[in-house]
Amino acid sequence: MTAGSALSEALLLGAIVLPWAAAAALAAPGLRSRLMTLAPFAGLPALAAALVAASGTTVSVPWLLKHVILLLDDTGRVFLGFSSILYMAAAWYARSYLRDDPVKVRFFVMLLLAMAGNIGLIVAGDVATFFTSFAVMGLASAGLVSHRIDDETRRASRVYLSLTMIGEVVILTGLSFLVVGYGTTEIAALHRAAPDDLAVLLVLVGFGIKAGALTLHFWLPLAHPAAPIPASAVLSGTMIKAGLLGWIRFLPLGEAAMPTLGAVFMTAGLAAAILGALAGVVQRNPKTVLAYSSVCQMGIIMTGLGVGAVRPDAWPTILATVLVYTAHHALAKGALFLGIGPAAGARTRIETATVRIGMLIPALALAGAPLTSGALAKTALKSNLALLPEGWAWAVGLLLPIGAVGTTALMIRMLTLVWPPHDDAEDHPTAGLWAPWLSLVAAVVVGVWLLPGSLEWLRLKLTPAKIWLAVWPLLAGAALAAAGSRIRTRWSADPSRWVPPGDIGVLVGRLVTRLVGADRPAAPAPDGHEYCDDVTAGRSRTPGFRERFGRGLDAVEGALGRWPVVGLALLTVLAALFVSLV
Amino acid sequence: MSSSAFVLLGILLSSFATGCAIFFLREGSHRLRTGLNLAGATVKILFVVALLRGVYQGVVYQISFTVAPGVTLALGADANSVFFVTLSSVLWFWTTLYAVGYLEGSPRRSRFFGFFSLCVTATVGIALAANLVTFLVFYELLTISTFPLVVHRGTRKALRAGRVYLAYTVGGGTVLLLAVAWLQSIAGPVAFTERGALGAVVDTHPVQLKILFFLFVAGLGVKSALVPLHGWLPRAMVAPAPVSALLHAVAVVKAGAFGIVRLVYDVYGVETAQQLGVLRPLAILAGVTIVYGSVRALVQDDLKKRLAYSTVSQVSYITLGAxxxxxxATLGGIVHLVHQGIMKITLFFAAGNYAETLGIHRVSEMDGVGRRMPWTTIAFTIGALGMIGVPPLAGFVSKLYIKQGAIAAGEAWVTLVLAVSSLLNAAYFLPILYRAWFLPPPEAWPAERETGRFETHWMLLLPPLFTALMVVLAGVFAESGLSPLAWARIIAGREYGP
Structure with a gap:
């Protein structure tokens, strides 16, 4: 083993071990304040691994879990790069953002565990490591979302936790089908030539929840405003990308042509890009607007996967474009979220100007303005259209710019909401938030240009015709946003009433509540039994479905305590089992 | 006496003798009683270690004596019994330590610890029984020795729970006796044999064997709490916390589940059972129990009751795997014998700590308890996450193998049962964790006690921390040679033909 490969392996291992160790060490009261100060550095080995570790570096630990394999490939390298940057920025930001929070230790434990899980799933070479990391990240992120305990946050975190658990169960079932079907737990060896439709469906839906794919996206606009700012940044910047990575790793992309899967991806993606923008422009909380923007952006990325599902032969090229777009979105979205804190508290002229410029840069990047990372990423993604069959190429080529228009409108909406100065700026101290935020803005400016081949994209880009192609959605988006604001002022309506944050999820939730009364908490029953609906206990006193259902079953079980019934029960079991035989 | 008999009898007598001696102790001789208890538990573990070493080296352990013609009591140690006996003796040690701390200063401790020891004697007897008759004898002994523990508090509620417990278990025992007698009349004395003990009878009496299978399941299903025979279990939670820990994780429920494992693998033989077509109905019954128990757990506010329904659900994973x-699937089911044991005992230990230290009995009283008792709550969290099946904890390993086994066997519906059950587990455990860690603590706890240096008495704190650590290790190092999974793999390997 050479020194270089030893270094690569050490970095890969350290990338996972360090956040775990830091989270565990926070249990020691004496170390806490120092550890929280040092928390950002927990992401350093991961960043170093992304920058210098050799591709194909493998670490194998046979005695851990079901033979842990860590593996750094090119996809993982890109994910590792932007994820580690975002986690480091978020931890750095959290130090000041939560300075006076009595339970900030818990926040840091959760953030470090989420980091450990997120990095673990990126470099996982076997299914068990991947899923374990994924689950750890999911639970820890639920802890981040639930950080505050007001009613709104509790509702949001309940939705988030439910969807996270459902997603994980679906994914585990899907992965089990893959593992049993192919008889291996090594991800690279899951030769995916003859995909099992059920497994594909489970993987698609399970990771779709995490990725915020349309119809499974509604947790995003609820969870993002609920979570503290640094948590929202990593949630939108990297955690939803774990869903994307799951698709890349476990769908038969590049192995077999799957026209149906491609159609699903492209339809859901385009619909998300357009509907997400429409739902987002009417929101009043900047974090909700940014959440809907993430739904749109993930939709755009999904169209790229759709092309890959149709054209397995061109998958490596397509994957590269998807990765560029993902990295661009991660950094820009993270920078926008972190900017909300300084924007709310900017007072002096210099601060105000810094906030304006610092928010404008990632916003323009997301909208795809020329010379930004967004322009590069969009050009890259659009180059895939040539690979599509005629009809799809036309449809996607038509609808993607509409998505860009929508994104521009979203960004303008977001900027008008955060644009300083604010009247209550004094209440939001911003000390210590500037440096991590501006570092991330700087990463947005330079980051994507560091990827190989990016300068070539730039040369292609700078013709008047191409510049016009990038600029007209901006102008159209601005016009749309202006029209939206006129509607608001003229009719003084609150359009967010038409589309509540969480859209279909909220509607479905209301329906479920009406059907089963799930939100109704417990009243003590006359027989001394009590029922509790854990999260919303203590609001209304009407018996809900759960309580009535629980009482009904109690009556049945009460009967099970009587002698004759015991005998009868035994006989019933016997009879039922025997009948089932004949 | 041969060394093999010495070890087997040593395992039995280490707790039997302790129990008998303790009955005669005066109530006040606290130190002597504690010393005897812990000495008995330690000696038992030493014997078990000797047994493990012997079995590993290929020593055959077997003693038997004939009571009447055709009725032979026999003890032995095959892979299955070693597995169960290790579990029960290790957990007995920790439960004893816990019980000493828990009952400090309460009345009638000699009676309690006497029956406590007898209960464990019966359990290891069940584990070591080498034939059906011996199994039956210890199975009934277990019923008798647990009853005084269930009614220990002597309240009306406890007495009522005790009556229900007897009604169920005696009923089940009678059915089991009938089944054993009937089977012996067809097949002669049945000794537990890997891959089945029935031989030629399978071809001559298929119908009777099918009927018998379900007689056995009905008899064993009472203790293993298969729906609708589970009614006694949630009531029995009025017993003190160490008894609940014993009932749910070590002795009674486990004995029932172990009986079903014996029935499927070592009486019928899994291949024979499959031929007879009796496995699918059993799987469906287990599936119904798993979902039903979880649904019931969802609405319980009483913490121990919620845990009791959770046991109903979780123990049936063992039956499902079988x-x-x-x-x-065999591997997943058998390893869950141990995994469910260490997870559930952790949860009951923690629940007992909340009750004993702060007077908390209800889920709705648990707001912010994580800040007052962080270590107990960490143990509870590990147990609860393990039950949900969060990797890399023990529960994940067993569920994963059952799930993969079901897929491999073409029984995809089982994955649906497991998925629904995991979600329901999450729905009744995660809100508890949310309360404990995220909500602010109340001004005052219901009945707080002075505890000294630690968050609670050290004898109450150490056992849950140890078992929680086991939950983590059994999951993280599942593939190592010393894990429960490795041993379960040996068992599973022997139950299937080449």
Whole structure:
């Protein structure tokens, strides 16, 4: 083993071990304040691994879990790069953002565990490591979302936790089908030539929840405003990308042509890009607007996967474009979220100007303005259209710019909401938030240009015709946003009433509540039994479905305590089992 | 006496003798009683270690004596019994330590610890029984020795729970006796044999064997709490916390589940059972129990009651694993014997700590308890996450193997049962964790006690921390040679033909 490969392996291992160790060490009261100060550095080995570790570096630990394999490939390298940057920025930001929070230790434990899980799933070479990391990240992120305990946050975190658990169960079932079907737990060896439709469906839906794919996206606009700012940044910047990575790793992309899967991806993606923008422009909380923007952006990325599902032969090229777009979105979205804190508290002229410029840069990047990372990423993604069959190429080529228009409108909406100065700026101290935020803005400016081949994209880009192609959605988006604001002022309506944050999820939730009364908490029953609906206990006193259902079953079980019934029960079991035989 | 008999009898007598001696101690001789208890538990573990070493080196352990013609009591140690006996003796040690701390200063401790020891004697007897008759004898002994523990508090509620417990278990025992007698009349004395003990009878009496299988399941299903025979279990939670820990994780429920494992693998033989077509109905029964128990757990506010329904659900994973044909599912089911034991005992220990230290009995009183008792709550969290099946904890390993076994066996519906059950587990455990860690604590706890240096008495704190650590290790190092999974793999390997 050479020194270089030893270094690569050490970095890969350290990338996972360090956040775990830091989270565990926070249990020691004496170390806490120092550890929280040092928390950002927990992401350093991961960043170093992304920058210098050799591709194909493998670490194998046979005695851990079901033979842990860590593996750094090119996809993982890109994910590792932007994820580690975002986690480091978020931890750095959290130090000041939560300075006076009595339970900030818990926040840091959760953030470090989420980091450990997120990095673990990126470099996982076997299914068990991947899923374990994924689950750890999911639970820890639920802890981040639930950080505050007001009613709104509790509702949001309940939705988030439910969807996270459902997603994980679906994914585990899907992965089990893959593992049993192919008889291996090594991800690279899951030769995916003859995909099992059920497994594909489970993987698609399970990771779709995490990725915020349309119809499974509604947790995003609820969870993002609920979570503290640094948590929202990593949630939108990297955690939803774990869903994307799951698709890349476990769908038969590049192995077999799957026209149906491609159609699903492209339809859901385009619909998300357009509907997400429409739902987002009417929101009043900047974090909700940014959440809907993430739904749109993930939709755009999904169209790229759709092309890959149709054209397995061109998958490596397509994957590269998807990765560029993902990295661009991660950094820009993270920078926008972190900017909300300084924007709310900017007072002096210099601060105000810094906030304006610092928010404008990632916003323009997301909208795809020329010379930004967004322009590069969009050009890259659009180059895939040539690979599509005629009809799809036309449809996607038509609808993607509409998505860009929508994104521009979203960004303008977001900027008008955060644009300083604010009247209550004094209440939001911003000390210590500037440096991590501006570092991330700087990463947005330079980051994507560091990827190989990016300068070539730039040369292609700078013709008047191409510049016009990038600029007209901006102008159209601005016009749309202006029209939206006129509607608001003229009719003084609150359009967010038409589309509540969480859209279909909220509607479905209301329906479920009406059907089963799930939100109704417990009243003590006359027989001394009590029922509790854990999260919303203590609001209304009407018996809900759960309580009535629980009482009904109690009556049945009460009967099970009587002698004759015991005998009868035994006989019933016997009879039922025997009948089932004949 | 041969060394093999010495070890087997040593395992039995280490707790039997302790129990008998303790009955005669005066109530006040606290130190002597504690010393005897812990000495008995330690000696038992030493004997078990000797047994493990012996079995590993290929020593055959067997003693038997004939009571009447055709009725032979026999003890032995095959892979299955070693597995169960290790579990029960290790957990007995920790439960004893816990019980000493828990009952400090309460009345009638000699009676309690006497029966406590007898209960464990019966359990290891069940584990070591080498034939059906011996199994039956210890199975009934277990019923008798647990009853005084269930009614220990002597309240009306406890007495009523005790009556219900007797009604169920005596009923089940009678059915089991009938089944054993009937089977012996067809097949002669039945000794537990890997891959089945019935031989030629399978071809001559298929119908009777099918009927008998379900007689056995009905008899064993009472203790293993298969729906609708589970009614006694949630009532029995009025017993003190160490008894609940014993009932749910070590002795009674486990004995029932172990009986079903014996029935499927070592009486019928899993291949024979599959041929007879009796496995699928058993799997369906287990599936119904798993979902039903979880649904019931969802609405319980009483913490121990919620845990009790959770046991109803979780123990049936063992039955489910046994009822799905194929080595992977067998592996998952058998390893869950141990995994469920260490997870559930952790939860009951923690629940006992909340009750004993702060007077908390209800889920709705648990707001912010994580800040007052962080270590107990960490143990509870590990147990609860393990039950949900969060990797890399023990529960994940067993569920994963059952799931993969079901897929391999073409029983995809089982994955649906497991998925629904995991979600329901999450729905009744995660809100508890949310309360404990995220909500602010109340001004005052219901009945707080002075505890000294630690968050609670050290004898109450150490056992849950140890078992929680086991939950983590059994999951993280599942593939190592010393894990429960490795031993379960040996068992599963022997139950299927080449």
């Amino acid at each position: 009822a799905v044909f194929g080595p992977l």
